[in-house]
Amino acid sequence: MNDMSTIERGAKLSETKVSARGVNVHYGDTHAIKDVNVDISNNNVTAFIGPSGCGKSTFLRCLNRMNDTIDICRVDGAIQLDGQDIYDKRVDPVQLRARVGMVFQKPNPFPKSIYDNVAYGPKIHGLAKSKSDMDDIVERALRRGAIWDEVKDRLHSTGTGLSGGQQQRLCIARAVATEPEVLLMDEPCSALDPIATAQVEELIDELRENFTVVIVTHSMQQAARVSQKTAFFHLGELVEFGETGQIFTKPEDPRTESYITGRIG
Amino acid sequence: MTDIANVPGGPQRASTTDLVAASLKRRHRKQQRLQWIGMGAISIAFLMLFILVSSLVSTGWQAFTQTHVTFDVYVDPEEIPEDRLPRGGFDDALAASLGKMLPGVDMSDRKTARAVEGILSNGAQFELRDRVVADPGLIGRTIQMTVPVSDPFDQLNKGLIARDTPEENRRVTNTEIQWFDDLQDAGAISKPFNWALFTNADSRFPELAGLKGALVGSFWALLTCFLIAFPLGIGSAIYLEEFAPKNKLSDFIEVNINNLAAVPSVVFGLLALAVFIGWFGLPRSAPFVGGLTLALMTMPTIIIATRAALKAVPPSIREAALGLGASKQQVVFQHVLPLAMPGVLTGTIIGLAQALGETAPLLLIGMNAFITSAASSPFDSATALPTQIFIWADSPERGFVSRTSAAILVLLGFLVMMNMVAIYLRQKFERKW
Numbered sequence: 001m002n003d004m005s006t007i008e009r010g011a012k013l014s015e016t017k018v019s020a021r022g023v024n025v026h027y028g029d030t031h032a033i034k035d036v037n038v039d040i041s042n043n044n045v046t047a048f049i050g051p052s053g054c055g056k057s058t059f060l061r062c063l064n065r066m067n068d069t070i071d072i073c074r075v076d077g078a079i080q081l082d083g084q085d086i087y088d089k090r091v092d093p094v095q096l097r098a099r100v101g102m103v104f105q106k107p108n109p110f111p112k113s114i115y116d117n118v119a120y121g122p123k124i125h126g127l128a129k130s131k132s133d134m135d136d137i138v139e140r141a142l143r144r145g146a147i148w149d150e151v152k153d154r155l156h157s158t159g160t161g162l163s164g165g166q167q168q169r170l171c172i173a174r175a176v177a178t179e180p181e182v183l184l185m186d187e188p189c190s191a192l193d194p195i196a197t198a199q200v201e202e203l204i205d206e207l208r209e210n211f212t213v214v215i216v217t218h219s220m221q222q223a224a225r226v227s228q229k230t231a232f233f234h235l236g237e238l239v240e241f242g243e244t245g246q247i248f249t250k251p252e253d254p255r256t257e258s259y260i261t262g263r264i265g
Numbered sequence: 266m267t268d269i270a271n272v273p274g275g276p277q278r279a280s281t282t283d284l285v286a287a288s289l290k291r292r293h294r295k296q297q298r299l300q301w302i303g304m305g306a307i308s309i310a311f312l313m314l315f316i317l318v319s320s321l322v323s324t325g326w327q328a329f330t331q332t333h334v335t336f337d338v339y340v341d342p343e344e345i346p347e348d349r350l351p352r353g354g355f356d357d358a359l360a361a362s363l364g365k366m367l368p369g370v371d372m373s374d375r376k377t378a379r380a381v382e383g384i385l386s387n388g389a390q391f392e393l394r395d396r397v398v399a400d401p402g403l404i405g406r407t408i409q410m411t412v413p414v415s416d417p418f419d420q421l422n423k424g425l426i427a428r429d430t431p432e433e434n435r436r437v438t439n440t441e442i443q444w445f446d447d448l449q450d451a452g453a454i455s456k457p458f459n460w461a462l463f464t465n466a467d468s469r470f471p472e473l474a475g476l477k478g479a480l481v482g483s484f485w486a487l488l489t490c491f492l493i494a495f496p497l498g499i500g501s502a503i504y505l506e507e508f509a510p511k512n513k514l515s516d517f518i519e520v521n522i523n524n525l526a527a528v529p530s531v532v533f534g535l536l537a538l539a540v541f542i543g544w545f546g547l548p549r550s551a552p553f554v555g556g557l558t559l560a561l562m563t564m565p566t567i568i569i570a571t572r573a574a575l576k577a578v579p580p581s582i583r584e585a586a587l588g589l590g591a592s593k594q595q596v597v598f599q600h601v602l603p604l605a606m607p608g609v610l611t612g613t614i615i616g617l618a619q620a621l622g623e624t625a626p627l628l629l630i631g632m633n634a635f636i637t638s639a640a641s642s643p644f645d646s647a648t649a650l651p652t653q654i655f656i657w658a659d660s661p662e663r664g665f666v667s668r669t670s671a672a673i674l675v676l677l678g679f680l681v682m683m684n685m686v687a688i689y690l691r692q693k694f695e696r697k698w
């Protein structure tokens with residue numbers, strides 16, 4: 001896949017799913033995110049790139065309020081999901097996380113069976129009415145995670161016994177099993193070999209059909225391959241946000257250009 | 266790249282390789298020394314353990330057998346009339362029958378008769394009584410009985426009384442030795458496994474004394490301790506580790522719990538005496554109160570072990586569950602706690618093992634009373650294994666010396682068993698993530 005096709009693919013013209021306005025995040029005295037505004041559109045893959053420590057993960061974790069679990073973390077500003085403020089007092093973070101799923105950097109399957117891993121989310125949210133319902137949900141999720149064929153004969157063996165790439169696809173299947181609207185992925189391929197990475201990237205492209213995907217990556221090639229929109233973070237600031245093709249070919253900010261050409265980071 | 270050693274005007278230096286080699290020798294020597302010290306320490310520890318166990322075994326093994334005498338007993342209707350049951354002259358009937366086994370003994374002499382009776386354990390008459398009461402048809406018949414001999418003869422049989430000591434310094438007279446040898450020659454003496462050690466409660470007579478009362482008392486006390494300390498300990502650990510806000514107050518509580526684990530056990534005993542017995546009016550010597558006291562001591566251990574086990578569960582598991590929309594409580598009870606459980610159980614078992622061996626607090630609440638029947642509920646008076654050892658170690662009768670060692674061996678056996686369960690749990694549930 002070359003850059004030309006990336007540009008051609010372009011971003012779908014679609015409405016905004018998540019919008020962030022004036023977001024600031026502090027860890028105690030550390031100012032990790034500085035006044036970030038961004039609109040993430042529906043059924044697109046949005047990539048966050050930038051040197052490590054620039055706040056990509058921090059910002060991503062604001063979108064499903066995972067930062068709530070860190071005592072010293074303080075989030076200010078407004079983040080809206082479908083026009084509703086997710087930091088509103090009436091919003092239950094537990095319910096929010098059912099709508100905004102997450103895949104982590106290191107594959108983290110539960111030390112349970114493959115089946116139980118995938119069934120856990122639907123079970124706690126009461127998505128299945130019967131055992132056969134649940135079987136269907138698990139199968140559909142594993143198919144979407146592009147791992148069904150590899151595990152269909154050993155659904156009841158433990159998820160931690162899979163290879164790294166399989167584990168990560170299992171985690172993706174687990175995340176999509178709850179039918180979230182937005183899927184957040186924090187460097188999902190950083191622990192994977194090139195073949196597994198290619199499989200996961202292909203998967204992300206397919207997931208775009210049904211989900212709004214936000215992916216953090218430190219690989220610019222990966223951002224170029226999978227995303228329609230790219231946001232470049234630097235030292236806690238959102239430096240540039242735009243169509244992936246434009247960011248990689250005609251960056252407006254000199255910092256973006258230096259990063260892309262390998263001079264920062 | 267410049268070669269530092271060849272910088273012009275630089276000091277003459279040995280090459281890096283030589284320097285490394287020299288320091289390497291020193292480092293190897295240091296490591297060797299450390300290894301020797303470590304091995305020395307382990308050897309000393311093992312030697313001590315060996316000395317302890319072998320001294321216990323060498324004195325204690327005798328208590329695992331008990332000398333018995335087998336003879337025909339004529340259930341004399343004169344001594345044991347049916348209408349007076351369950352009373353009667355059971356001891357006299359036994360003595361008369363045993364006297365017949367001994368050639369040239371004049372049983373009409375009261376002193377001699379008393380001495381012959383002294384061969385038998387005091388418990389023999391009760392055994393006969395129970396048999397006759399159960400079946401009065403035995404009166405007037407001759408039955409064969411195997412009963413324990415009294416402590417001095419047991420000691421004699423086990424070679425613990427030297428025959429060559431002068432008679433006046435010996436606990437058995439020359440005549441008594443002669444009688445015993447006659448019985449032995451007649452094949453009446455046997456030395457079977459001492460089941461009474463486990464099936465009898467305490468007794469003033471060493472040959473009748475057993476650990477049943479202490480085992481039952483320890484069981485009730487540990488059960489109470491477990492039922493109280495386990496849920497409370499796990500509950501507080503979960504709250505402190507997972508839910509409590511981290512602030513000055515929680516720091517203060519943490520420091521205090523750690524200190525509590527280091528408080529000498531006798532202090533807990535005093536506390537229990539004042540609070541449970543003094544204020545609440547709970548009975549003295551009761552295993553329930555013992556269990557409460559032990560729970561106070563075990564709880565900090567369980568809390569600390571549980572918190573360590575909870576902390577050891579990787580954050581990635583919590584994040585995975587939270588990210589799926591599990592509530593905090595679901596994360597803790599469906600993921601973290603199950604993964605922490607082996608550590609929790611290991612800590613609990615080690616805490617209970619400590620509690621099993623704890624003596625001082627039980628002495629203070631009166632669990633060292635002399636009680637000749639096993640407790641049937643945690644509120645009855647009882648002893649516990651360590652306090653029973655304490656009582657026996659204090660008893661003057663020679664027979665209690667080996668019984669003390671035997672009781673210690675039994676206690677150690679339980680401790681080893683509990684620790685093995687802990688090790689088994691730890692290995693079976695090795696971390697799976």
Ligand SMILES: Nc1ncnc2c1ncn2[C@@H]1O[C@H](COP(=O)(O)OP(=O)(O)O)[C@@H](O)[C@H]1O
Nearest residue numbers: 027030032051052053054055056057058059070
């Ligand atoms: N849990 C935390 N506690 C304190 N500081 C944190 C924490 N997580 C991240 N930070 C700080 O926030 C900044 C951004 O981190 P992060 O979002 O992880 O960067 P990135 O994902 O882009 O590499 C860094 O300076 C990091 O040190």
Ligand SMILES: [Mg+2]
Nearest residue numbers: 056057058186
């Ligand atoms: Mg990161």
